[in-house]
Amino acid sequence: MLRDQVKQVAEGQRKLAALSHEEKNRILRSMIAVLQRERQSVAEAQRLDIEAAQQQGISSPLLKRLVLDQEKLDGLCRGIEDLVNLKDPVGRILTSRELDTGLELYQVSCPIGVIGMVFESRPDALVQIASLCLKSGNGIVLKGGSEALHTNRELFRLIRMAAEESGAGSDWIFLLESRDDVTAMLALDDLIDLLIPRGSNSFVKYMMDNTAIPVLGHADGICHLYIDDEADIIEAVSICIDAKCQYPAVCNALETLLVHSGIASAVLPPLSSALREQGVEIRGDQRVQDAVACAPADEEDWSTEYLDLILSIKVVDSMQEAIDHIHRYGSGHTDGIITKNRSRAEQFMETVDSAGVFWNCSTRFADGYRYGLGAEVGISTRKVHARGPVGLEGLVTYKWKLYGSGHIAADYSGDNPKQFTHREL
């Protein structure tokens, strides 16, 4: 039964949590060694999955995501090596305070517990998330795409082997193989502490809507740029082209552009030419249509994440109108302003309630690697726990350790009570 298996993961996690940083790193290095040593068996599992996929005639982008060749495997191993070099996210002292003489309080980072991760076709995600969970001392219940069944099974076997060889036990990781197990997992809110779904918007939304377990992730990424009437036009065009075209299929790509009416006639013609050169289809409101040749945007365009070479553009009469539009249609992912006016930029960044608020740069920088987080667990548009690109700190919480020497609460109440010192240590 799934419940019993997840309980076993929880027990395995407690053993994992007791390991030192050096012991966890030894297992990570062992993972690299095993993945390299057993590359033939990974290739064999890949062959089975890819043959089956081809027989089923799956689409070529899906097939591409399924592939885990030697180059990708080497990249994964380099990623694990990077992780080895990161500081231990666990055991960091966040607060230290003397409450009274001999009574000391420490707020210390610790693993969250058991993470549930469901990802679609890419089997590399299995290795990435397993190594992130290991580094942060968390147990992990995984479910990969059925197209990668054999590869996932093999990677899972190798990770367990590496953990076993290091003497750490491998109960902290468990692989699910059926959809029913995923449904059952969503109900285990007493055993699973955090869910991290990776996949299509509808898939993530489904997870968010069907569980009481906290979810780290994002469904939509409807990113906006607002070109203020005090923007530098050349800079504005360059940033918009980058934000829309550099990689349109990702969540931090630009989807809607808002242009101040005072600069629209100056910026829209050169921008339109540059977008057209990149093969971008423009959908504009009436005033955009008046300025440049484009398709009309309808109400639905403002709330659509195209993930494609399509851009909706709207002319607004004030920054406030732009901000209101972003709050109404945005997804709280990343939204930016282009202006030479610093105080207006500050006001925009203060008021817009998104995980990322950018000034004079491309939305494409919203990324854990670019932010310098070391490793990226995911990007979250949730308001609590972690927001925006999330590094290893998204996999830890904290506990309060209180060291006393016989202290009792009664001494601090009633007549003539002792006073707390509350002195930062």
Add this chain to the structure above:
Amino acid sequence: MLRDQVKQVAEGQRKLAALSHEEKNRILRSMIAVLQRERQSVAEAQRLDIEAAQQQGISSPLLKRLVLDQEKLDGLCRGIEDLVNLKDPVGRILTSRELDTGLELYQVSCPIGVIGMVFESRPDALVQIASLCLKSGNGIVLKGGSEALHTNRELFRLIRMAAEESGAGSDWIFLLESRDDVTAMLALDDLIDLLIPRGSNSFVKYMMDNTAIPVLGHADGICHLYIDDEADIIEAVSICIDAKCQYPAVCNALETLLVHSGIASAVLPPLSSALREQGVEIRGDQRVQDAVACAPADEEDWSTEYLDLILSIKVVDSMQEAIDHIHRYGSGHTDGIITKNRSRAEQFMETVDSAGVFWNCSTRFADGYRYGLGAEVGISTRKVHARGPVGLEGLVTYKWKLYGSGHIAADYSGDNPKQFTHREL
């Protein structure tokens, strides 16, 4: 319609979020002034509620919680004054990093958005949470106990009046009056960012089980102490008496005591006498019954939060057995060890996965005031967002502000890419 009203709260919150620390403090001071000035109208509302309660014959503890007399009102005003003196929780820079020359990233604390708070009879909670939300720039949707209807309505009116008088608008706060509204609120996960229920365990559990909105709080507080075989017996007795008896009706009171078999015959007799002197009923397992006169504990006792002068006691043969018992029956609130052996204490505190892990002191210290948090929003046994006693930082999240000067992502990829500097500022 509730949805429209909560949308209005969200809009009011955006105005609130734009206020400076000084402006927010001015409203807090205005709240104090209005509460003192209008004390007669509060007393009149109290009279109506208390008369109605007496007519309905409600129990005396419930009636006591309903009372908001001048002394309590003065206490509330002192609490607001303390809040004025706390640092602004918003606008704190958590990370600052140069990504490249002229491209600077700041992780800055900001309000969460709209908080939903449901509390039972105590009307003081309304003023406390409204002032905490104001200080942290959050909108708030409140629902109080129906017994305090008139008092809540009056306090709500006064808080709005204070906010209006300060010119800040008062749309950021809204009072619900029906149970149907609470049910409807639980479904507004797109508008409400965090729920804070205060009340009975079953009530909090109901909230947790019936919403997709993150919940800050705790249902049970089944706190344990483990007396190790290397404990100081006099200290152990003193701590147990304090943890059980100093205020048995609260969540951080001791409910189950675990005693190492190597010290049981030495510690149980003096402990049993001391507990009896305080009127505590002991329910013990077989070995406890063999050592002292007591009632037998059954399986259900281990998972019961008595909130009363009852203590369940079990003899264990090792610290590991104690830890396993805590993980099996505990609620992750606060659990402590009593021992002279420091390394064993460290191991206990490392392994026990609770919000508070204590050594040689009473569980009763698990409290925001005692921890020196300045103000307490609640105590959470959840793993993510905030854990244990939660201060104002539980009402803020963060956003990432990226300041560029025309930076585009394309420059950092392809042939001859620019390198990120990732230099801490």
